[in-house]
Structure formats: C-alpha cells, structure tokens
Amino acid sequence: MILIGRNLSPFVRRTAASLNLLGLHYVQRPFSVAQNAEEIRGFNPLGRVPALVMEDGEVLVDSSVILDALDELAGPDRALVPRSGTARRAVLRAVAIGVGATEKVVGAYYESRRPDAVRWEEAQAKLTAQAQAGFAALDRLAEAGGWLCDENLTQADVTAVTGLDFADRVLPDLAAGRFPALAALRDRANAIPAIGDTRFKD
Known part of the structure; x- marks a missing residue:
C-alpha cells in the first residue's frame, strides 16, 4: 500500500499510526498540498490528503474511509474501532x-x-x-x-x-x-x- 501525504497533517498522521499499529505494510509518499498539488490530484481530485493506494490499485480518500478499510483488513480482533x-x-x-x-x-x-x-x-x-x-x-x-x-x-x-x-x-x-x-x-x-x-x- 502507498500512503499519500506527509505527517504534518494530523489526518495523514493518524492513518500512518493506524497502519503501524495494525501491522500493515506500506510505503509513504510525503507529498505536500502546497508543493505537490498536481501529484496529489492524481490520487484525489480534491487535492487533499491522505489518500491510500491499496495493493490492488484501488485508491481510497479521506482518513475516516481509509481507517474503516484498514480495520476491515486487520480483522475484528485487531481493529482499532470495536465491531459493534x-x-x-x-x-x-x-x-x-x-x-x-x-x-x-x-x-x-x-x-x-x-x-x-x-x-x-x-x-x-x-x-x-x-x-x-x-x-x-x-x-x-x-x-x-x-x-x-x-x-x-x-x-x-x-x-x-x-x-x-x-x-x-x-x-x-x-x-x-x-x-x-x-x-x-x-x-x-x-x-x-x-x-x-x-x-x-x-
């Protein structure tokens, strides 16, 4: 997986920390919304971070959506939000x-x-x-x-x-x-x- 954005953003950072806590491997492209706007729009048309490129190439945007998907990948016993x-x-x-x-x-x-x-x-x-x-x-x-x-x-x-x-x-x-x-x-x-x-x- 590829995490788009730098950890100055608290929303990118909570995604990075969650990936680490869940033991999910990723690489990070620390793009800045000020300096790398065009590159970021290639992943998110809104030009916002974070975005996460999944292993199959699907791109998820918005940290809440990404974190929900990561919990699903990790499974209910390891998820950072309880199941129900x-x-x-x-x-x-x-x-x-x-x-x-x-x-x-x-x-x-x-x-x-x-x-x-x-x-x-x-x-x-x-x-x-x-x-x-x-x-x-x-x-x-x-x-x-x-x-x-x-x-x-x-x-x-x-x-x-x-x-x-x-x-x-x-x-x-x-x-x-x-x-x-x-x-x-x-x-x-x-x-x-x-x-x-x-x-x-x-």
Whole structure:
C-alpha cells in the first residue's frame, strides 16, 4: 500500500499510526498540498490528503474511509474501532470529537495566517473555542488514567493524540497546559513507536 501525504497533517498522521499499529505494510509518499498539488490530484481530485493506494490499485480518500478499510483488513480482533455495540459507539463518539476539534484547529490556524487587514478575529476566536471545547471533552475522558474508551488503545486515542500534537505545533497557545490528562495520555501514546515514530520531523 502507498500512503499519500506527509505527517504534518494530523489526518495523514493518524492513518500512518493506524497502519503501524495494525501491522500493515506500506510505503509513504510525503507529498505536500502546497508543493505537490498536481501529484496529489492524481490520487484525489480534491487535492487533499491522505489518500491510500491499496495493493490492488484501488485508491481510497479521506482518513475516516481509509481507517474503516484498514480495520476491515486487520480483522475484528485487531481493529482499532470495536465491531459493534456500546463500545463501538463510545469510540466513534470520541473519534468524532477528536476529528472535529482537529478540524477547528486547522480552521483557526489558516485564519491566523491571513494578513491583518483581512483576518476575521471573531471567526478565529470561535474556531479556537470550539477546538478547546473538543479537547476538554477528551481531557475529561482521559482523567480516569487509562485509554479514552477502553483498557486497550483505540482509534479514539490515535485521533486525539495526533490532533493535540498538531495543535501544539501550529497554535501552541490553544492548548497551553489546559488539558493535562489528555497531554499525559498523548505522551504515553507517543512512547509507543508505532505512534511516536510518526511525529512530523522538519
């Protein structure tokens, strides 16, 4: 399999970490949406990452779709999202909050990069508050001291970790010590090579 995109994107990174955790072999083409737009559109007409080229040549786009396919490949005993029931719903809820918080970080980051004359301060403040509310909800889940939804690590943890790391990288004041339980979980997860080794390196 071929993973398209670089791990600066939290959505590419959660895909890479999941591939590692599931023991699925892949190679990565670390294309940047800014510098390799044409190459990326060859895999995804939207020009977005990640994309995953499957072994049979099928191309999957969007990390949620890719991760669902990877869980299916790995089988129910190894999948990072439980197969059914309340456990599945709990993980999917936490994943949705993590993805939503991360998307708000992305929006706030892009707003922060606008020239002062066209920056919409109210929108940036709203996006920041939404991201903080999402991370706060995950922080409350992390207060029990285990993983977010289970005694085992799940996709909820992978998504939360990659989202918080991204926030700390691009908008360090957004989290800035506000989520200590989630930060502790993040550090524990990053100590696992399958996750920690996917951190973006300049």
